Each structure stands twice: as C-alpha cells, then as structure tokens.
Amino acid sequence: MLEPVLELLNIRDDGLYVDCTLGGGGHSAAILTKLGPQGRLVAIDRDQDAQQAGRERLAQVANHSNWQTVHGNFSDLTGIFADLAITGADGILADFGVSSWQLDQADRGFGYGQDGPLDMRMDHSNGPTAADVVNSRSQEELVRILRDYGEERYAGRIASAIVAYRNRQPFRSTAELRDVVIRAMPAAARQEAQHPARRTFQAIRIEVNQELAAIEQLLANAPDLLNHGGRLCIITFHSLEDRLVKEAFRKLENPCTCPREFPVCICGRKPMGRVVTRRAVVASAAEQKENPRSRSAKLRCFERLIEGG
Numbered sequence: 001m002l003e004p005v006l007e008l009l010n011i012r013d014d015g016l017y018v019d020c021t022l023g024g025g026g027h028s029a030a031i032l033t034k035l036g037p038q039g040r041l042v043a044i045d046r047d048q049d050a051q052q053a054g055r056e057r058l059a060q061v062a063n064h065s066n067w068q069t070v071h072g073n074f075s076d077l078t079g080i081f082a083d084l085a086i087t088g089a090d091g092i093l094a095d096f097g098v099s100s101w102q103l104d105q106a107d108r109g110f111g112y113g114q115d116g117p118l119d120m121r122m123d124h125s126n127g128p129t130a131a132d133v134v135n136s137r138s139q140e141e142l143v144r145i146l147r148d149y150g151e152e153r154y155a156g157r158i159a160s161a162i163v164a165y166r167n168r169q170p171f172r173s174t175a176e177l178r179d180v181v182i183r184a185m186p187a188a189a190r191q192e193a194q195h196p197a198r199r200t201f202q203a204i205r206i207e208v209n210q211e212l213a214a215i216e217q218l219l220a221n222a223p224d225l226l227n228h229g230g231r232l233c234i235i236t237f238h239s240l241e242d243r244l245v246k247e248a249f250r251k252l253e254n255p256c257t258c259p260r261e262f263p264v265c266i267c268g269r270k271p272m273g274r275v276v277t278r279r280a281v282v283a284s285a286a287e288q289k290e291n292p293r294s295r296s297a298k299l300r301c302f303e304r305l306i307e308g309g
C-alpha cells in the first residue's frame with residue numbers, strides 16, 4: 001500500500017505530514033524522500049521499541065533537520081500537535097493494527113505462532129496485559145470481547161474454556177491461550193484456512209490496547225487538524241476498523257441530519273470536505289502475493305476543503 005498512499009497524500013515538498021503509526025518506518029521513510037528542506041515529517045508510535053526502530057530507519061533516509069518521532073497515542077493527536085506548536089498538517093496517515101515486526105517479537109506476546117509472555121501491550125510502559133484480561137474478566141465480558149472485537153463464532157465455547165483453565169492455573173503464555181482456544185473449537189473449525197486462534201488473539205489485543213476507542217478519537221480529531229486541501233489517509237485491516245473510517249468519512253462529507261423529505265437543509269451542518277476514495281483501495285495482486293497480510297488491507301482518503309479554525 002505504499003504507492004497508493006503516496007499518491008493519495010499528494011505530497012508537496014514543503015508540506016507538513018504526520019504519520020500516526022510509524023511502525024517499521026516504511027511509509028514515513030517514503031514520505032521523507034519526497035520532502036525538501038522546507039518540508040516536515042512527524043512520526044508517532046505508542047510502542048517505544050517501534051519508535052526506536054523507526055528512528056533508525058528514518059536516520060538512513062535524511063538527517064534530523066526536517067523530521068522527528070514522538071512516543072504517543074494517536075488518540076491524543078490534538079495534544080501532540082499542541083506540544084509541537086503545529087497548527088495544521090497537509091497530510092495525516094494512519095496504518096492501524098500491529099506491525100509484522102511486533103508480531104515476530106515473541107516476547108511482546110502478540111503472536112500465536114510462537115511462545116512468549118501473554119502481554120500484547122503496544123505501549124509496554126503501562127496498562128493491563130493480555131494475561132490480566134484473560135485471567136480477570138468475567139465469562140460474559142470475555143464472550144463480548146471475542147464476539148465484538150474478533151467476530152468469533154465460537155466466543156461462548158472459547159470463553160468457557162478460558163475460565164475453566166484459569167480456575168486451575170492462571171494464563172501466563174501465548175502458547176497456553178492458543179492451545180486452550182484450539183481445544184475449544186469444534187474439529188471442523190480447526191481445519192479452516194485461518195488459524196483457529198487468530199480471531200481470539202485479535203480480540204484480546206484490541207481490548208488490551210483499547211484500539212477502537214483510539215481510532216474513534218483519531219477520526220474525531222484529525223479532520224480539524226488538516227490544512228485546507230490536506231488529506232487524511234487511513235489503512236485498516238479488519239471490518240470493525242473499516243466500518244468506523246467509512247462512516248466517519250461519510251459524515252464529514254455529508255453531515256446533514258435533516259429528514260430526506262425536507263426540500264432544503266435546515267440543520268445547518270456543512271460538509272468539511274470530500275471523500276477522495278469512493279471505494280476503498282486494496283493492495284495490488286502482486287503485493288497480495290508478496291505480503292499475504294496486505295490481503296485484508298483497505299485504504300481510504302478524505303480531503304479537507306474548508307479553512308481551519
């Protein structure tokens with residue numbers, strides 16, 4: 001999704017761009033190569049390790065004069081702009097979820113493919129871990145998390161197996177959770193193409209990191225932080241995220257709440273801009289082949305068309 005992102009961001013060499021999800025720095029590095037000395041890039045990540053890895057990548061692209069990284073949560077984008085005395089951006093990018101790098105680090109506990117501590121916190125300096133969630137939440141709460149955040153058909157069976165296991169001993173590792181989930185699934189479901197624990201791990205990770213709340217906050221704040229003509233580009237990885245983005249963009253383009261039968265608008269809500277991507281952009285066949293994770297990626301873009309204020 002690198003090429004379409006760069007195209008949709010419509011990068012000016014003297015513009016100010018904010019990457020809300022630095023990760024391994026792939027998008028940020030590409031943006032940086034398009035900026036001149038008057039341009040500026042601010043790259044944010046809530047994961048201290050990702051921030052460090054991203055910094056190292058960016059340092060290979062350009063000296064430190066026109067970019068900086070920030071350790072922070074994009075839910076606080078308004079506060080980050082205020083701290084940096086930024087009044088408006090020409091482009092804001094967010095590429096949700098976890099990075100392949102985070103998934104591959106066994107000690108971060110995101111993946112079911114290898115054993116590690118059941119952590120899953122992107123910002124590992126605070127907040128409850130995945131182990132805290134599975135060891136302490138009620139069975140009903142676990143069902144809700146698995147159903148709402150994982151769209152898991154077998155949420156009831158899995159939650160009940162989690163509670164039965166933790167009544168004997170608390171969960172400590174990713175392998176324990178993965179094995180309990182696999183055993184709780186009906187035999188036929190274990191044969192499906194996707195790993196049987198994929199949806200449970202996604203759901204617990206979303207809960208641990210309060211991901212949807214952060215996305216809602218970003219969608220509420222980012223449009224106000226764009227300059228006139230500035231663009232907000234967002235890449236999502238599952239339908240829960242994509243639904244939030246699509247609906248927020250629709251409302252920005254058409255905020256009118258008047259009943260359809262009204263001949264003229266009386267609510268007075270004015271569009272803030274336009275949705276640039278009528279349909280979500282998906283990864284090319286070649287990219288999907290090279291990087292299977294990109295198969296579920298969807299890119300949407302909104303352009304602000306009123307002056308800031």
Ligand SMILES: C[S@@+](CC[C@H](N)C(=O)[O-])C[C@H]1O[C@@H](n2cnc3c(N)ncnc32)[C@H](O)[C@@H]1O
Pocket residue numbers: 020021022023024025026027028044045046047050072073074075095096097098099100102122214
């Ligand atoms: C899919 S990766 C981004 C990959 C990046 N675009 C690249 O080119 O390498 C997502 C990154 O966003 C970070 N992240 C997720 N939610 C965040 C949030 N609410 N605030 C800041 N960073 C977040 C994760 O820690 C992770 O490093």
